[in-house]
Structure formats: structure tokens, C-alpha cells
Amino acid sequence: MTEATVQPRPGGRSARVRAAVHRAVGELLAEEPAEVLTIPAIAARAGVHATTVYRRWGSLAQLLADVATSRFSGDVVVPDTGSLVGDLERWTGDVATDLADPDVLALMRATIGSGPEGGCACTADRHAQLGAIIERERARGGKVPSVERAVDGLLGPLYYRAIFSGEPASGEWARGLVAPLLAAV
Amino acid sequence: MTEATVQPRPGGRSARVRAAVHRAVGELLAEEPAEVLTIPAIAARAGVHATTVYRRWGSLAQLLADVATSRFSGDVVVPDTGSLVGDLERWTGDVATDLADPDVLALMRATIGSGPEGGCACTADRHAQLGAIIERERARGGKVPSVERAVDGLLGPLYYRAIFSGEPASGEWARGLVAPLLAAV
Incomplete structure (x- = not known):
């Protein structure tokens, strides 16, 4: 998934970046002490540029709030x-x-x-x-x-x-x- | 408070380092987003070497647990x-x-x-x-x-x-x- 890849549906790449970043957060949390959880580390794990993460979520706090909202919505019926x-x-x-x-x-x-x-x-x-x-x-x-x-x-x-x-x-x-x-x- | 300062009481320097590091945690928390709270940033603010903090507390988690235990003990009667x-x-x-x-x-x-x-x-x-x-x-x-x-x-x-x-x-x-x-x- 490089920046140069041609995407037929613009929403497709955006959704994939989101999924990769959310997954990277979960992986890093399972493996590393909490202080290692930084936007550069998450971006590297997700295979995207850190600037992409900053541009989309703004801060680690907003990224984690997005991951938590997604994880803790609709999971308990x-x-x-x-x-x-x-x-x-x-x-x-x-x-x-x-x-x-x-x-x-x-x-x-x-x-x-x-x-x-x-x-x-x-x-x-x-x-x-x-x-x-x-x-x-x-x-x-x-x-x-x-x-x-x-x-x-x-x-x-x-x-x-x-x-x-x-x-x-x-x-x-x-x-x-x-x-x-x-x-x- | 440099490393070279002669201390008449060995416990005195240790207690001052602890006080300076605890104070630095409080100051950084009041000023900066949480992701800026790292051991190097705390050590710089406290005026001690980062290695001193690592040697004494081992990790950010143990340092913050020490600060919290100290702050939340005996404060409510x-x-x-x-x-x-x-x-x-x-x-x-x-x-x-x-x-x-x-x-x-x-x-x-x-x-x-x-x-x-x-x-x-x-x-x-x-x-x-x-x-x-x-x-x-x-x-x-x-x-x-x-x-x-x-x-x-x-x-x-x-x-x-x-x-x-x-x-x-x-x-x-x-x-x-x-x-x-x-x-x-």
C-alpha cells in the first residue's frame, strides 16, 4: 500500500488506512509498554506515513479515542x-x-x-x-x-x-x- | 544541583532528586499533552540525568506509580x-x-x-x-x-x-x- 498506488475508489484507501492504523494500535498495545505507543511507532507498524496519521487524527489522544469508540460500540448487545x-x-x-x-x-x-x-x-x-x-x-x-x-x-x-x-x-x-x-x- | 556537588548527607541528595523529579512530573502534566510525558523530558525538567531516573525508577510506569502513591496518601483525612x-x-x-x-x-x-x-x-x-x-x-x-x-x-x-x-x-x-x-x- 504505497502512496503511489492507483485507487479506483477514493473511500477504499481511506478505509484501509484507518483499518491498518487501528490494527497497529492493538498490536503495539499487546506487545509493548504503554510509553512506546507514539504516532511514529503506530504509523511505522501500519505502513503509512506519520504525517498521514497526524493529518487525519491530529493527535494520539484523538486517534485512541477513535479506536476506543469503534472498539466499544456495538460489541455488547x-x-x-x-x-x-x-x-x-x-x-x-x-x-x-x-x-x-x-x-x-x-x-x-x-x-x-x-x-x-x-x-x-x-x-x-x-x-x-x-x-x-x-x-x-x-x-x-x-x-x-x-x-x-x-x-x-x-x-x-x-x-x-x-x-x-x-x-x-x-x-x-x-x-x-x-x-x-x-x-x- | 550538579552531579559534582559535594553533599554532606548522602540521603539529602537522594531526597532532593526525588522531590525534583516528582515536581517535574506535576509541571509537565499541567503544561503539556500527556504524550510529551517521557523520562527524558521529566529528567530534563528536573535537572537530572535521564540515566539517574531510569536507574532509580526503572520505567515511566514505576515513576508515575511512585508519584501517585505519594500524592494520594494522607492527603484526605x-x-x-x-x-x-x-x-x-x-x-x-x-x-x-x-x-x-x-x-x-x-x-x-x-x-x-x-x-x-x-x-x-x-x-x-x-x-x-x-x-x-x-x-x-x-x-x-x-x-x-x-x-x-x-x-x-x-x-x-x-x-x-x-x-x-x-x-x-x-x-x-x-x-x-x-x-x-x-x-x-
């Missing part, structure tokens, strides 16, 4: 078990499973470390999913916690454990966060 | 209001105040980004303080939540909001986390 408690227990268990993946943790840590917007890029889709689960129950006429309370009670402990405490987060522990939240409604 | 609810409300409010400081957030993000142990360095003392508050109430004969539940219910939302959601964490919101935790005991 909003369940439909027919009850709020069932949906929330399934969903927290799935999020805990995702957060047990070392590659996920490495990407999250690097994205957080790269700038103030990094954390949001990792969890914006989780917020939206939690909001959707609660809204569906409200539409069914059920009693629901506020989304803020649900974020505090579910996403708070899940992500705290992943990033701060180093304790393993089992599916059983994660599902156990749901009952106290709903008991207080 | 364990209160003694005479009741568990009073102690926890005072303490969560103080932690929320600390987490509203942009310099604190920049140090936490960089420490998390530098490696897997970074998060623990930021919160190990908070865990210990929360354990101490709960243990004192238990010794008084009061009913207490487990430390695990308290971590999930208090530290989880506090640190999630600081790192992930970008929402401001008011003292009122933070103190409001205590009642649901104690209601479930």
Missing part, C-alpha cells in the same frame, strides 16, 4: 429477556466479561492516559445501552431507577474494578450489583 | 464525626473535592495510562481509609457494610465519574451515595 432485572443482570455480566479481556484493559488504559476525553470514548456506548434498557422498562410501565443511579450502581463498580482495584470481576459479582440498585427504586 | 453515616458523608465529600482538581485528574490519567499497576497506586490509600472507617464502626458495635460493598458503592461511582463520564461530581451528589449503601446493611 442490549439483551431482551422480558424483565428489567433479567436485562440488567445479563448486560452487567456481558460487560464484566468484556472488561476481563487484557486487550480491552490495555486499550482503555492507553486511551484514558492520552487525554481528558479518553474515558468518555470508552464508555459512551455503555451509557447509551443502559439508558435504552431502562427506557424500555419505563415504556412497559415498570418502576425504574434513574439512569444516573444506574450508572453509579453498575458502571461505577464495573469500571472501578477494571481500572483501579485490580480485583477480578466475576460474572456473579457483576450480576449481584443489580439487586441493590432495583431494591432502592 | 479519615474523619471522626462519631457516626458511620457522618464519617462516610464527610469522607466521600472530601474525596469528591480532591477529584475535582484538574492536576489530580491529569496525574491519575497519566498513571493509569502508563501501565497495569497505575490505577491501584491512585486508590490504595482510599481503600485503606474506607476499611478503617468501617472497622471503627464495627468496633463500636454498629452494623456495617462489607468493605467490598462500600468500595462498589462509593469509590466506584466517585472514580467512574472522575475518569469516565466527565460529569461534575458535586459534594452533594457524593454524600448522597452513602444513604443507599447503609440502607442495604
Whole structure:
């Protein structure tokens, strides 16, 4: 993939550069200490010019936010078990499973470390999913916690454990966060 | 502070190097994007050789963990209001105040980004303080939540909001986390 290659579809090359750069980020995170993750190193791994990366993403922070948004969107499915408690227990268990993946943790840590917007890029889709689960129950006429309370009670402990405490987060522990939240409604 | 300066107390130079390097980390975090935070940049700012920093701390991750452990130990006082609810409300409010400081957030993000142990360095003392508050109430004969539940219910939302959601964490919101935790005991 050289700069001189003739591309029949302009979008084709752009999409390939994006895929190569995203893949390079994942590879470097899996192999190297976090401080080696720089735009020149990512560009070299992806086989593109560093200037291409700077022009397209602007900074390491924006590149990692793009990779994280892409990685953490649509990867966990909003369940439909027919009850709020069932949906929330399934969903927290799935999020805990995702957060047990070392590659996920490495990407999250690097994205957080790269700038103030990094954390949001990792969890914006989780917020939206939690909001959707609660809204569906409200539409069914059920009693629901506020989304803020649900974020505090579910996403708070899940992500705290992943990033701060180093304790393993089992599916059983994660599902156990749901009952106290709903008991207080 | 050159390498050739004669030091009457050997511990004196070592302590000064440590202070200069810790201060350099804080200054660079306040001024520059996170990707500029490298050991050569820190050493240059501190006026010491990069080899001195590598020899003493080994890696950026270990240096930042040392800075974070030092910064986040003993900075929030364990209160003694005479009741568990009073102690926890005072303490969560103080932690929320600390987490509203942009310099604190920049140090936490960089420490998390530098490696897997970074998060623990930021919160190990908070865990210990929360354990101490709960243990004192238990010794008084009061009913207490487990430390695990308290971590999930208090530290989880506090640190999630600081790192992930970008929402401001008011003292009122933070103190409001205590009642649901104690209601479930």
C-alpha cells in the first residue's frame, strides 16, 4: 500500500488506512509498554506515513479515542429477556466479561492516559445501552431507577474494578450489583 | 544541583532528586499533552540525568506509580464525626473535592495510562481509609457494610465519574451515595 498506488475508489484507501492504523494500535498495545505507543511507532507498524496519521487524527489522544469508540460500540448487545432485572443482570455480566479481556484493559488504559476525553470514548456506548434498557422498562410501565443511579450502581463498580482495584470481576459479582440498585427504586 | 556537588548527607541528595523529579512530573502534566510525558523530558525538567531516573525508577510506569502513591496518601483525612453515616458523608465529600482538581485528574490519567499497576497506586490509600472507617464502626458495635460493598458503592461511582463520564461530581451528589449503601446493611 504505497502512496503511489492507483485507487479506483477514493473511500477504499481511506478505509484501509484507518483499518491498518487501528490494527497497529492493538498490536503495539499487546506487545509493548504503554510509553512506546507514539504516532511514529503506530504509523511505522501500519505502513503509512506519520504525517498521514497526524493529518487525519491530529493527535494520539484523538486517534485512541477513535479506536476506543469503534472498539466499544456495538460489541455488547442490549439483551431482551422480558424483565428489567433479567436485562440488567445479563448486560452487567456481558460487560464484566468484556472488561476481563487484557486487550480491552490495555486499550482503555492507553486511551484514558492520552487525554481528558479518553474515558468518555470508552464508555459512551455503555451509557447509551443502559439508558435504552431502562427506557424500555419505563415504556412497559415498570418502576425504574434513574439512569444516573444506574450508572453509579453498575458502571461505577464495573469500571472501578477494571481500572483501579485490580480485583477480578466475576460474572456473579457483576450480576449481584443489580439487586441493590432495583431494591432502592 | 550538579552531579559534582559535594553533599554532606548522602540521603539529602537522594531526597532532593526525588522531590525534583516528582515536581517535574506535576509541571509537565499541567503544561503539556500527556504524550510529551517521557523520562527524558521529566529528567530534563528536573535537572537530572535521564540515566539517574531510569536507574532509580526503572520505567515511566514505576515513576508515575511512585508519584501517585505519594500524592494520594494522607492527603484526605479519615474523619471522626462519631457516626458511620457522618464519617462516610464527610469522607466521600472530601474525596469528591480532591477529584475535582484538574492536576489530580491529569496525574491519575497519566498513571493509569502508563501501565497495569497505575490505577491501584491512585486508590490504595482510599481503600485503606474506607476499611478503617468501617472497622471503627464495627468496633463500636454498629452494623456495617462489607468493605467490598462500600468500595462498589462509593469509590466506584466517585472514580467512574472522575475518569469516565466527565460529569461534575458535586459534594452533594457524593454524600448522597452513602444513604443507599447503609440502607442495604
